[in-house]
Amino acid sequence: MALRLVATCALGLEDLLSEELSQLGMEGIEAQRGAVIFRGSWQACWKANWRLRTANRVLVELARFAAPDGDALARGAHQLITQKAHHGIDTGRLFHPSRTFSISATTSQSRITDLRWAALKLKDGIVDGQRERYRQRSSIDRHSPDLSLRLRVHRDEAIITLDTSGEPLDRRGYRVESSSAPVREQLAAACVLASGWDGQGPVVDPMCGSGTLLAEAAWYALGWAPGRLRQAWAFERLPSFDPDAFERLKRGLLPAPGPEVRLFGNDTSSAALRATRRNLAQANLSNRLELGKLDAYEYRPPKTPGLVLINPAYGERLDTTRDQWRRLGDLLKQQYGGWRAVVLAGDEGRGKHIGLKPRLRLPVMNGPLQARILVFDLY
Numbered sequence: 001m002a003l004r005l006v007a008t009c010a011l012g013l014e015d016l017l018s019e020e021l022s023q024l025g026m027e028g029i030e031a032q033r034g035a036v037i038f039r040g041s042w043q044a045c046w047k048a049n050w051r052l053r054t055a056n057r058v059l060v061e062l063a064r065f066a067a068p069d070g071d072a073l074a075r076g077a078h079q080l081i082t083q084k085a086h087h088g089i090d091t092g093r094l095f096h097p098s099r100t101f102s103i104s105a106t107t108s109q110s111r112i113t114d115l116r117w118a119a120l121k122l123k124d125g126i127v128d129g130q131r132e133r134y135r136q137r138s139s140i141d142r143h144s145p146d147l148s149l150r151l152r153v154h155r156d157e158a159i160i161t162l163d164t165s166g167e168p169l170d171r172r173g174y175r176v177e178s179s180s181a182p183v184r185e186q187l188a189a190a191c192v193l194a195s196g197w198d199g200q201g202p203v204v205d206p207m208c209g210s211g212t213l214l215a216e217a218a219w220y221a222l223g224w225a226p227g228r229l230r231q232a233w234a235f236e237r238l239p240s241f242d243p244d245a246f247e248r249l250k251r252g253l254l255p256a257p258g259p260e261v262r263l264f265g266n267d268t269s270s271a272a273l274r275a276t277r278r279n280l281a282q283a284n285l286s287n288r289l290e291l292g293k294l295d296a297y298e299y300r301p302p303k304t305p306g307l308v309l310i311n312p313a314y315g316e317r318l319d320t321t322r323d324q325w326r327r328l329g330d331l332l333k334q335q336y337g338g339w340r341a342v343v344l345a346g347d348e349g350r351g352k353h354i355g356l357k358p359r360l361r362l363p364v365m366n367g368p369l370q371a372r373i374l375v376f377d378l379y
């Protein structure tokens with residue numbers, strides 16, 4: 001039976017993530033708020049971890065049952081150990097006492113509201129079940145557990161999932177240095193995917209900060225999996241893991257729409273340029289990179305059009321930012337005719353002063369902040 005899998009994401013990225021899953025050939029794709037559900041085998045789970053650019057984590061569902069109160073929660077947890085498999089997972093075997101675990105809990109619209117108490121009830125049910133089945137119980141390890149469990153109680157229903165990623169998927173492994181306000185890797189990848197770029201032509205970021213947008217555009221164009229530099233995954237510690245099958249999966253080729261891609265970064269800050277140089281070296285992109293240290297408004301892109309990505313850091317005062325947006329719009333019109341442009345705009349309303357009509361305006365959360373991905377076809 002297929003596993004029930006959940007890829008989590010920042011709010012606003014659900015459709016892009018669904019599209020990624022569909023391109024990976026996943027089944028039963030269903031977008032929810034901040035997550036996309038899908039079905040598949042363990043191989044599908046490893047593949048999702050290895051290849052998804054816009055997801056935060058991949059979870060696998062272990063159980064789902066009515067939990068109006070703590071006793072029901074403990075009972076449901078107990079059954080995880082003593083009953084048969086759920087959606088293709090033998091949870092009794094998974095919860096062998098030799099494996100440590102941890103629990104994080106959230107609740108919404110439910111009678112159970114106390115998160116610590118809910119996690120405690122779940123733990124009690126699991127260890128009681130283990131004592132009954134194995135005469136031993138697992139240890140709790142909050143820092144590096146074998147099983148990292150998530151309990152979500154929503155409308156009095158408990159959903160227990162297991163994290164298969166470990167470190168969140170934005171930890172690509174190339175960020176060795178940050179500049180001010182770096183964009184997260186999934187959001188940078190979302191900017192590239194949302195643009196519908198075909199991988200052709202140069203990629204320019206005239207305010208490149210630590211270079212995240214350039215790195216994500218290049219890895220996409222080259223068909224490099226976002227997991228390629230990661231050292232560890234939580235799924236490697238599960239009994240279902242098959243290292244040889246995972247190695248084979250990693251050798252599979254991804255579509256590479258821009259094998260010749262060239263990257264052009266620019267920033268006025270020396271610290272930002274140093275960060276870009278170091279991060280892109282770590283990302284194996286140094287030989288494709290040219291850096292400039294000019295005001296973005298003086299910087300001249302290559303003649304051949306391609307993709308321009310901009311994540312400006314404009315201040316909070318509306319009157320000054322309005323002028324800055326207008327200037328940015330003028331810059332795009334004057335210097336980037338024929339290009340596809342993506343602007344990651346910090347806040348609602350600000351981007352509208354740019355004076356260009358976006359083909360796409362996608363509201364997203366950038367950490368705790370509201371943001372917009374604006375896509376312009378300047379041709």
Ligand SMILES: C[S@@+](CC[C@H](N)C(=O)[O-])C[C@H]1O[C@@H](n2cnc3c(N)ncnc32)[C@H](O)[C@@H]1O
Nearest residue numbers: 182183207209210212267268269295296311313
């Ligand atoms: C929000 S940060 C970009 C972060 C970047 N996307 C990343 O992931 O690291 C904005 C960058 O724009 C640069 N910047 C601001 N105004 C600029 C200008 N007029 N010309 C060039 N760079 C500028 C800042 O130095 C800063 O590094």
